Amino acid sequence: MKFSDFNLRHLRAASAIGRLGSISAAAQAIHISQPAITQGLAKLEAMLGQPLFERRTDGMVATEAGRIFIPRIETALAHIISPRVTMTQLRALIALTDAGSYAAASNTTGLAQPSLHRAVGDLSVALKRKLVERRGKGVALTEQGKRTARRFRLARAELEAGLSELAVLLGHETGLITIGAMPLSRARVLPAAVAAFHRDQPDVAVNIVEGAFHELIEPLRDGDIDLMIGAMRAPSPGPDVAQQPLFDDRPAVIGRKGHPALSSETSLENLAKYPWIIPTSGTPLRAGWEAMFDKLSVPLPQVPIECGSVITIRQILIESDFLTLLSPDQVAVELEAGWLVKIANIPEGYTRNIGVTTRAEWRPTAMQAKFLTVLKEISKAG
Structure with a gap:
């Protein structure tokens, strides 16, 4: 089943029963008749x-099942x-937030545009806030609309996590882990962790979303990504958002085979040329x-090209006298093939803290927790 199959009234009834311990107390608390609550619980x-x-x-x-699912319901309802x-x-x-227009939302959901208009309009009335505004011929979410959409996405994430946990009770070792992969994580740690996890949990799907930090942080906050792996940010x-360190990475100065910097002293002063x-x-x-x-009072070198794509950087290095700073793990194949070489080590103390970034209140499912354990073990092994 999908999260959208739920009736929120039934979820509220189940939450009230779990909190109060009886149908009669729940009926009184949420102002629904006992027969309606009983019927709703049976359907759920x-x-x-x-x-x-x-x-x-x-x-x-x-x-x-209740001890697992009721806390997920409560968190979802708190977001709503x-x-x-x-x-x-x-x-x-x-759907409107994801698609960007009523027409596109209708195509993705199968719901008629008038139904979507009516639902969003009724939601604005129910919440007493303006969620959508006209922008030319299209529509856009207001700031309140964006905040509400984020809350709804987090509610969806909680319910989907609960469904995954309940499936395990029924003997279905299934689920989905969505990982935001920043550049360094793709070189060694993440591939090794995913391969090891898949060998142990072959029925659990892993979705890897590649991107830079600024491309992944908002989907993480929205609940569309479960965790991010890559260079940690300071300050937080x-x-x-919560950050957990995995290991420290020490980059090196990388250039092409036969780079002229190799024929002279590889001091920062020379490399700055x-x-x-x-x-x-x-x-x-x-x-x-x-x-x-800056620490050695050496003027910064020219940076004619700013780029975070290792694939692009690699090709530019091979075909020019450019230098870069990368983890050797990120260009291990090129170093082994002799296309690129390590020009110099950087001074002690200049390292990157590589870690896992999650939502501060994120509660991983059992499968997600297993993946984190595997990831930490791979990171410690080096």
Whole structure:
């Protein structure tokens, strides 16, 4: 089943039962009749294929499935905030946000455009806030709309995680881990970790989304990415984000085979005479590169090309006298083939902290936690 199959009223009823311990108390708390709550719970459990509660004379006690799924429901509802929101409205706003227009949202969801318009309009009324505004011939989300869409996406992520955990109880070792891969992670650590994890959990899907930090951080915050791997940021990107270190990486100065810098002393003063290709300002590597020259009062070299793509950098280095700063792991094949060479080691102390970035309140599923364990073991092994 999909998260969109849920009825939010049924989820609110289950949450209230779990919190209060009885149907009668839940009915009173959320202002729904006992027969309606009983019927809603029965439909929910039938959809899930397992009971969430054990019916006893002294009340309702959560089963193992309930102990797993009820906290996910509570977190999802906390993101949604208002009890007036329906699943149709939630789904419509997410679709509009993802697609960028009602027409495109209609194509992706199969819902008619009038239905999407009505759902988003009713949602604005229910929340008492303007979510969408006209921009020329199109529409755009307001700031309140963007914040609401983020909350809804996080709610979706919680419900999907709960479904994955319940599937394990039924003997289905399935699920999905979506990983944001920053440049350095793709060289060695991530491929090794994914390969090792897949050998142990072949039925769990792994989706790898490549990109730079600024391209991945917002999807992480939205719940579309579970974790990011790459150079950690200092200071932290914000209180809603948590970073866990994996290992330290020490880059080296890389250039082509036969580079003229090899025929002279490889001091920073001499290396500064050549053009460099370095990632743009704001990245840890660029900051470390600048600090390296600044500490020795060496004027920064020319940077005619700013680039963070290892594939592009590699080809430019092979065909020119450019220099760059990269982890040897990122160009291991080129170094082994002799196309590129390590021109010089950088001074001690200039390292990058490579780690895992997650949402601060993220609770990994069992499968996601297993992947993190494998990732940490691979990182320690070097």
